[in-house]
Amino acid sequence: MSEIALTIDRARVRHHGNLLVDVADVDVAPGRPLTIIGESGSGKSLLAHAAMGTVPADLEVTGALRLGARSFDLSDLRGRRSLWGRELALLPQEPAAALDPTMRVRSQVAEGVPGFRWRDRGAGARADAALGRLGLSGAGRAFPHQLSGGMAQRVAFAATTIGGARVLIVDEPTKGLDPVALDQLADLLLEHCADGGALLTITHDLRLARRLGGDVLVMREATIVERGAVADVLGAPTHDYTRRLVAAEPSRWQLPWMRASTPEPAGPPLVTATGLAKAYGDQPLFEDLSLTIRAGERWAVSGPSGVGKTTLGNVLVGLVRPDRGLVDHAPALRDGRIQKLYQDPASSFPPRVSLGTALADVLGRHHVPPERLRSLLAAVGLTEDLLERRPGQVSGGELQRLAIIRAMLPGPALVVADEATSRLDLVTQETTTDCLMTGLADRDCALLWVTHDRDLADAVADQLLDLGLRGAAPRPPAPRRRSSCPAGAG
């Protein structure tokens, strides 16, 4: 297995003179997965698309690609089209969007068969076989909207690989997948490798990188900063950036506001919920659920996607009415003392006015002196000129910190964070979480964090509500893992 399946040689991608990718050489051997990790904007996705030949036309690409004995010029985008699906395949991001909503799943897989024609019986049979191997034998006649995220991912995998390509490029496959679906996908990818295929995976998810094994490349600001076997690089990183990246995993956090043990319930109750039930259509999300959130407590609601975490959060805040049961808010929560942080902070600000204008309304309504805003901005490391911009002109991490400041202005007693950091890079996630938790700890404010990430839930919360378990009941989380625990326990 020593021969090289795919080599990317001196790849450079420029946009109006800005260097977006500058990578000297990348080799992918059959049977040994190669994973590129790094934060968004590091150029890792562009590198994969440069190899595939799917970069937008206004980007300038140079370099070469070798497939076995053949060599291709990276700047020639059309030259590799004949390889697509047969020798070089790309598993797209967000399979739910990558499948044609108007076509049945079976046809979408069948058209990937080389030499496909209209109403091709043979291709249809092969598609059925491929779907059957992935445990989707009944799904051929379904439309994409009838599939779960994990099923759509497997359909996309079948459509990608049915052409028989040996080199498989996978672009950010973890978006929107819960841990179970992620495990299934990792198994499929490893199987492809075990059959002698070459695998190049782009991800920001360190857990997927560990799961796949093989080699890893760490990219930052267009270049590769570290490379080597996964266990070496993630176990004992040498580059500063890799070290920060690895330390930013929630399971390794060591931050001042973290509590070693769950405090005794002492404060007065803020939210008292009894016998809550809510259904989505005819599917029950939760039934007969009761809990009490007291002042200063830290709660996390966890579970796989589609289980009703967000709905529960909204029911507790009072934004959604439960089908049955009662939610009682203490008087301490009136007048804006209950605040919410959103997954996409940009959507939580009025999009067409400046951030300063939006915040000025909050200051005015709650009689907060402008100096308070200034000191809060300084405390989270934001400059005041940010306030002149609109939400769309600020990065996600900065905007979420601004949203945290906004939530702090009315002096809240309870903050609900709905997947508030799940769209952020690991490092940004750590700083943003630190920001929020420091603010909460300062004023003994209660927290309800809704997240699919168990490690994060364990790090921030004292009480965990796992909706993934039937008959969910609140319980304290497992003993907190500190960074001394072996990596990859998740």
Added chain:
Amino acid sequence: MVQRLPGDVAYRIAAGRYGYDLVDADAAAGVREELGLDRPAWQQLLGWLGDLGRLDLGRSLVTHQPVLSEVGYFLIGTLQLAAVALLLAVVIGCPLGTAAALRPGGVVDRLTDLWVALVRALPAFLLGLILIVVLSVHLRLLPSAGHGGSTTIVLPALTLALGLSGLIARVARDAVVETRQSDHVRFAHTKGLTDRLVLLRHVARNAAAVLVPYLGVQAVVLVEGVVVVEALFSWQGLGHALVHAVFWRDIPVLQATALVLALLVVAVNTLVDLTVLWLDPRPRRQEAMS
């Protein structure tokens, strides 16, 4: 609605029968009594609804023909015209829009833009007049007005189609451009499909799912166009009948044509909904409510 006209309905109708010069209060009163226009409005409305239930739409006040058969005759004329116009518009608009979309910002795209602006700025009657002047008066290719023979339909249909085709081209262009940028079309390419297969299997259907509802909206515009174009070319259709009925206050015909036109719009919209359901099986999203 029309029943609530000022009291000169009877005058108008009488004028329609006897000519303006001969109408006096007596003639008007005669008409009023004959038609039951002196009854309270709600009685007239109930009476009309009852007649409608029996498919009895009464007789035209001007021609004295049964309204049902008259409107039926006009409906066929309108359907012929609308069908030919729609077909022409789709045949002109869709390929133009697709060609523009394949090279956004290219020559075809710019020309289509210009074409859409031009057509939007010209009211149907002006477009019709221009066509008459150019094709009929100057070039003497086609008859300018009338009903009957296969050539008489060309000018009115073309007038309607030109107006519509610009809009169709524009919407088709935007739909195709948007679809071509979607993730699933990119995925179809990387699966190894040729450009032609991607266009036929993925782009066409998804773009059509956008275009067809738009055509439904345009049905209303088409009906408006029909009224004007029929009046302009004296094409024997509902629009023609409607304008005459309004002018002569021929209430039964007026009610019936307005009703049939409204039903036509409803029928087209139903057809459109069914087509979209077939094109795009995704469940319709509930409208977001606060």
Added chain:
Amino acid sequence: MTTLSEPMRATARPARRSRASVLTRRVSTVLLGGLVLFAVVGPLLLADPAAQTLDRYLEAPSLAEPLGRDEYGRSVLSRLAHATRLSLVLATLCVATALVVGTAAGILAAWRGTWVDTILRSVSEVFVAMPALLVVLLVAATADGGVWALYVGIALAQWVEYFRVVRARAAVVLASPAVEAARLLDLGWRHVVRRHLWPDLRPLLTTLASLGMVTSILAMSTLGFVKVGLEPPRAELGLMVTESFPYYDVAPWLSLAPVTVLFLLTVCFLGLRRTETA
């Protein structure tokens, strides 16, 4: 997250397009200003549009009468000025009425929901099934070519569009996380209207209003053309086209003058639109 789509949006073409659209808007504004000036000042300075001089019928354009005289020997320029003024004033009134009524009803329906929404929506459905021209035609039929009938008819036909667009858009805005956050922050309805609804609806309404001007002007002239709108001898653009068409061979300026003004008016209002959508 991939950075793929971002460079794609930052291509050079949109910049060129937006520069072109700024130019279009500027030219439209200047042209429209000229037309408005003509409509305001013209009727004050020029001769009586109804004054007939039958012995000078179909007189060709000259220095004293730049657009010549019509079949009754009336000054075409003067008639044109009056017709333009009529079109602009009536269209503005119609659009303003439809905009205010439709927007208010749309926001009300989206905000209150429940039965208010149901009632307003069913009223609007009736108008949607009826082509606008039909509504105008029916109303115009009630009042013998009166200006009021035209005003009521056109406004009645147009409010639905504002209602539907505003209702749909306002429902999206009001259901957005941004408004939810504003509610949790207890910022009040004034904040929601000023910072969320109005900034979002303003560009939509500008576009709708300029399109509405075009539709109104065209509807008026179309009704005049099929002889159910305003009645002679009033100077109206559509009527002028109808009346002059029989003399197209001998006096083409008669037809061309109102057609040109009509075309310029619609092109200008189309050019004023913010977005490029048709």
